[in-house]
Amino acid sequence: MGSLAQLKQQIAREFGTPAVVIDLDRVEANINRVQALCDKAGVANRPHIKTHKIPALAALQIAAGARGITCQKIGEAEIMFDGGLEQTSILISYNLIGEARAARLAALLRRGADMAVCADNPVTLETYASAGQLAGRRVPVVIECDTGRKRAGVETAREAVQLAKAIKDNDHLSFGGFLFYPTEQSWPETQKFHDEAVAGIRDLGLVPAIVSTGGSPNLVNMGKLRGATEHRAGTYIFNDRMQMAAGVATLDDCALAVFATVVSRAGAERGIVDAGSKTLTSDVGGLDGHGLILEHPQARIKGFAEEHGFLDLAGVNDKPSVGDVVRIVPNHVCVVVNMVAQLIAVRNNEIVGVMPVAARGKLV
Amino acid sequence: MGSLAQLKQQIAREFGTPAVVIDLDRVEANINRVQALCDKAGVANRPHIKTHKIPALAALQIAAGARGITCQKIGEAEIMFDGGLEQTSILISYNLIGEARAARLAALLRRGADMAVCADNPVTLETYASAGQLAGRRVPVVIECDTGRKRAGVETAREAVQLAKAIKDNDHLSFGGFLFYPTEQSWPETQKFHDEAVAGIRDLGLVPAIVSTGGSPNLVNMGKLRGATEHRAGTYIFNDRMQMAAGVATLDDCALAVFATVVSRAGAERGIVDAGSKTLTSDVGGLDGHGLILEHPQARIKGFAEEHGFLDLAGVNDKPSVGDVVRIVPNHVCVVVNMVAQLIAVRNNEIVGVMPVAARGKLV
Numbered sequence: 001m002g003s004l005a006q007l008k009q010q011i012a013r014e015f016g017t018p019a020v021v022i023d024l025d026r027v028e029a030n031i032n033r034v035q036a037l038c039d040k041a042g043v044a045n046r047p048h049i050k051t052h053k054i055p056a057l058a059a060l061q062i063a064a065g066a067r068g069i070t071c072q073k074i075g076e077a078e079i080m081f082d083g084g085l086e087q088t089s090i091l092i093s094y095n096l097i098g099e100a101r102a103a104r105l106a107a108l109l110r111r112g113a114d115m116a117v118c119a120d121n122p123v124t125l126e127t128y129a130s131a132g133q134l135a136g137r138r139v140p141v142v143i144e145c146d147t148g149r150k151r152a153g154v155e156t157a158r159e160a161v162q163l164a165k166a167i168k169d170n171d172h173l174s175f176g177g178f179l180f181y182p183t184e185q186s187w188p189e190t191q192k193f194h195d196e197a198v199a200g201i202r203d204l205g206l207v208p209a210i211v212s213t214g215g216s217p218n219l220v221n222m223g224k225l226r227g228a229t230e231h232r233a234g235t236y237i238f239n240d241r242m243q244m245a246a247g248v249a250t251l252d253d254c255a256l257a258v259f260a261t262v263v264s265r266a267g268a269e270r271g272i273v274d275a276g277s278k279t280l281t282s283d284v285g286g287l288d289g290h291g292l293i294l295e296h297p298q299a300r301i302k303g304f305a306e307e308h309g310f311l312d313l314a315g316v317n318d319k320p321s322v323g324d325v326v327r328i329v330p331n332h333v334c335v336v337v338n339m340v341a342q343l344i345a346v347r348n349n350e351i352v353g354v355m356p357v358a359a360r361g362k363l364v
Numbered sequence: 365m366g367s368l369a370q371l372k373q374q375i376a377r378e379f380g381t382p383a384v385v386i387d388l389d390r391v392e393a394n395i396n397r398v399q400a401l402c403d404k405a406g407v408a409n410r411p412h413i414k415t416h417k418i419p420a421l422a423a424l425q426i427a428a429g430a431r432g433i434t435c436q437k438i439g440e441a442e443i444m445f446d447g448g449l450e451q452t453s454i455l456i457s458y459n460l461i462g463e464a465r466a467a468r469l470a471a472l473l474r475r476g477a478d479m480a481v482c483a484d485n486p487v488t489l490e491t492y493a494s495a496g497q498l499a500g501r502r503v504p505v506v507i508e509c510d511t512g513r514k515r516a517g518v519e520t521a522r523e524a525v526q527l528a529k530a531i532k533d534n535d536h537l538s539f540g541g542f543l544f545y546p547t548e549q550s551w552p553e554t555q556k557f558h559d560e561a562v563a564g565i566r567d568l569g570l571v572p573a574i575v576s577t578g579g580s581p582n583l584v585n586m587g588k589l590r591g592a593t594e595h596r597a598g599t600y601i602f603n604d605r606m607q608m609a610a611g612v613a614t615l616d617d618c619a620l621a622v623f624a625t626v627v628s629r630a631g632a633e634r635g636i637v638d639a640g641s642k643t644l645t646s647d648v649g650g651l652d653g654h655g656l657i658l659e660h661p662q663a664r665i666k667g668f669a670e671e672h673g674f675l676d677l678a679g680v681n682d683k684p685s686v687g688d689v690v691r692i693v694p695n696h697v698c699v700v701v702n703m704v705a706q707l708i709a710v711r712n713n714e715i716v717g718v719m720p721v722a723a724r725g726k727l728v
Contacts, residue, residue: 072670124686151669151672266510281641282647321487335646338703360725361705363643
């Protein structure tokens with residue numbers, strides 16, 4: 001068991017700040033807690049790896065009982081497959097479009113990847129059909145359905161059934177099921193959508209192998225949708241201020257912190273840390289300020305330059321000094337991980353490893 | 365001269381979207397225009413490379429007449445030095461703190477790098493003295509001065525003179541000058557600060573080799589500060605919506621666009637592009653929406669998920685279809701470049717090269 005002061009010194013000395021640090025004990029506790037929630041709700045766990053982008057962490061999730069993983073990009077799926085998850089079921093929950101992606105999807109399929117993909121429109125189906133033809137395998141396609149967030153997803157069960165029919169009628173595709181992302185308010189609406197869609201595809205002779213719900217903020221609602229087979233959540237592995245605000249995590253559940261150095265105290269009531277928008281990102285998520293400084297919870301990160309975080313210290317009694325290393329829980333952890341080449345893994349304030357963010361910046 | 369339609373197809377096919385594309389003709393025009401502005405104002409040009417993070421583009425700026433470059437991080441300076449700018453004067457305009465950075469700065473100095481660094485406090489001076497001792501060379505230090513933005517920088521000329529004295533009295537440091545970043549309103553105040561500081565250091569027997577002003581939005585004010593020797597601007601090489609809003613660039617001066625694909629049109633009045641907060645970032649910069657879609661200037665990028673850009677198409681007559689490739693001028697180009705591994709360089713709509721963003725994510 002090391003001391004926090006020693007850990008800060010070591011990180012500043014060996015890595016420099018800003019550095020993104022994860023507590024593996026907390027990571028494992030988060031993984032186990034959500035796995036238990038899924039088990040209790042009777043749905044499979046298919047964590048979204050967009051939060052961590054690290055095959056070794058996905059492997060921990062699988063070892064704890066997850067039935068597969070979710071990716072957002074073909075590049076993320078490639079990294080996971082090549083990083084030791086070649087036996088794992090991979091769902092890409094994104095409309096993939098274009099011949100470049102079709103070829104890459106086909107390559108994964110030919111290498112034996114257990115893939116399912118997602119669509120809310122016929123153009124995307126063309127990509128998947130092309131991949132299936134190239135790979136000589138039918139590509140399982142789940143249909144993304146929107147139930148209130150007005151993001152991706154067909155808006156009506158009728159459209160979902162139409163897409164299911166197009167999938168069924170295509171020699172290179174197979175119908176995989178439905179993808180939902182209900183909001184806190186839209187579970188009844190989602191149930192209605194789901195029941196209508198399932199009835200519609202039954203008339204086509206289809207059954208949904210996958211009925212997926214999504215979101216870490218939605219963990220509290222898991223199991224509400226009758227018919228759901230699995231849940232995909234990402235952020236829960238680390239948590240952040242947004243998850244705390246959503247009521248699904250406490251500060252003790254936050255496994256990731258940005259270690260930053262106070263680099264300026266030019267004014268009596270203000271200071272600057274070396275984590276700006278190129279580290280913490282400008283994601284606000286409806287919160288006040290850009291992160292929680294654990295050592296100075298009354299301090300407000302009121303704004304950013306690219307490499308400066310501007311601190312309002314007016315309400316802070318024990319103000320930090322230049323050279324102090326502080327830990328910042330970010331607003332939105334998924335985008336922060338994507339900013340760095342590696343995470344520093346610790347247990348009991350001792351460094352136990354460095355984990356490259358292998359799928360960092362895999363935008364395609 | 366290729367067609368834009370062909371370029372879009374080629375980028376989607378060979379790279380996939382989102383892809384970040386720069387027009388080298390516009391880049392060169394921007395470089396030349398600002399060099400001419402500096403020449404006319406009688407100040408040296410020391411462009412900030414945080415915008416592009418690419419040694420080859422810094423080399424273009426030097427070839428056009430820049431007297432040196434500005435970096436924000438020791439890691440950026442290392443990349444530039446190793447990338448062919450070993451003869452170039454490099455100013456790091458940031459408080460560097462800690463022994464890890466001292467050792468890296470010393471290593472650059474020992475390799476012959478022509479470095480100057482920046483401080484607004486005595487703790488930072490300790491780092492530089494340590495580097496100077498390790499390298500066996502005095503480290504030139506410029507003093508960052510705040511004149512209204514309340515960011516980094518000492519707030520009074522008296523403090524600046526105190527720091528100059530501490531630098532003079534240290535065997536491992538040499539006094540390099542002053543760094544200002546005046547706002548549109550604070551040029552008179554900056555002049556007063558400057559004059560007092562210069563008078564103060566004159567009594568110490570010092571003269572400022574560097575008096576630097578900063579900022580692309582401040583280009584219009586270049587030359588206003590009597591005594592200024594150089595200007596450091598970064599964003600002007602590419603420009604963006606923020607520079608347009610500041611009145612220092614037109615749309616024709618914007619040399620960078622994110623090529624993105626419309627991946628969903630689930631609603632009649634809305635759509636989704638595959639550039640979200642992990643591509644365009646959440647930097648708002650006081651603007652409405654998250655970027656300008658050149659093909660659909662009436663469309664509003666109203667929000668983000670990490671890989672989704674949500675389009676409000678209510679005001680758009682000729683609405684885009686799923687599969688369309690569009691070009692987006694970002695709000696803030698400096699943070700967008702930092703999100704990607706490479707920029708695709710074009711001239712006349714033909715791809716002429718791929719430029720790795722060598723200093724991407726160099727946070728330390």
